[in-house]
Amino acid sequence: MRIGANYFNSKCEFIVWSPLAESMYLLMDNNEKTEMEKDDKDYWKISKSVTPGSKYFYLINGNNQKPDPASNYQPDGIHGPSEIVDHNSFNWSDFNWKGIPIRDMIIYELHTGTFSRKGNFKGIIDKLDYLLELGINMIEIMPVAQFPGKRNWGYDGVYPFAVQNSYGTCDDFKDLINKCHQKNIGVILDVVYNHLGPEGNYTTQYGPYFTSKY
Known part of the structure; x- marks a missing residue:
């Protein structure tokens, strides 16, 4: 199971972890709103037929509209909707690449x-x-x-x-x-995994993604 919008063969599985939410909806760019289901580990899920490039928000408790914290693309910036990406559509041609010691x-x-x-x-x-x-x-x-x-x-x-x-x-x-x-x-x-920036970090709206334990 991978969080985010996972697209394959015209369908997309949306998964977001949010133990704080009492309800969660998927809001597509055509204003279609669909309720998601929560499992016993607080992951909210739904599978839908969609088109790559479609945009979406999550509605936390039905009215708190936020981007996907595991978004693959934010075409309109950090506060805008997330976009569905088909990662299998790119035509790779680097099959002879062997790496460099x-x-x-x-x-x-x-x-x-x-x-x-x-x-x-x-x-x-x-x-x-x-x-x-x-x-x-x-x-x-x-x-x-x-x-x-x-x-x-x-x-x-x-x-x-x-x-x-x-x-x-x-x-x-x-x-x-x-x-x-x-x-x-x-x-x-060069990657940053030990912190997030102060603007556009909506993880606290979803749940305790961070801890002060360490």
């Missing part, structure tokens, strides 16, 4: 928003040959998880499974990885 890595760290004039994933793709000319074989990308606004260091991310919308779509990010591997460039992600 740690001892051979020559790493270039970059920030997506400032590395190119475009300030997005496509801008990085445009400069891959330039990076190769420098003699590198790995890029380390500063955090790309969805954060407030359009420009940020990336350490205030609040959707750990969603790429920053101002940098591009999920497919744009996959395309970057794919093209890096085609040029024998490895990719390291």
Whole structure:
């Protein structure tokens, strides 16, 4: 079981953990509202026939409209609806990629928003040959998880499974990885798992996602 919106073969299973909620509804972008069912571990679930690219909110207790904390994409930013992504639709072509041994890595760290004039994933793709000319074989990308606004260091991310919308779509990010591997460039992600940013963190609306124990 994986939380979030899990799309496969024209159907999507929505799962969210919320022990605080007394009821939970799925609200689609056509204003269709459907009640979800809770299991014995406080996971709310529903399966529906949907189209990739459709947007949705969860309605906590029927009226508290919030994005999915496990969203895969926030097309309108941190406060907007979450979007359903079909992760099986991307055409990968990096099957010959074998990786690079740690001892051979020559790493270039970059920030997506400032590395190119475009300030997005496509801008990085445009400069891959330039990076190769420098003699590198790995890029380390500063955090790309969805954060407030359009420009940020990336350490205030609040959707750990969603790429920053101002940098591009999920497919744009996959395309970057794919093209890096085609040029024998490895990719390291700088990730933040020990905290969330202060704006757009709605996990407390759902339940005790964090603890002071540690």
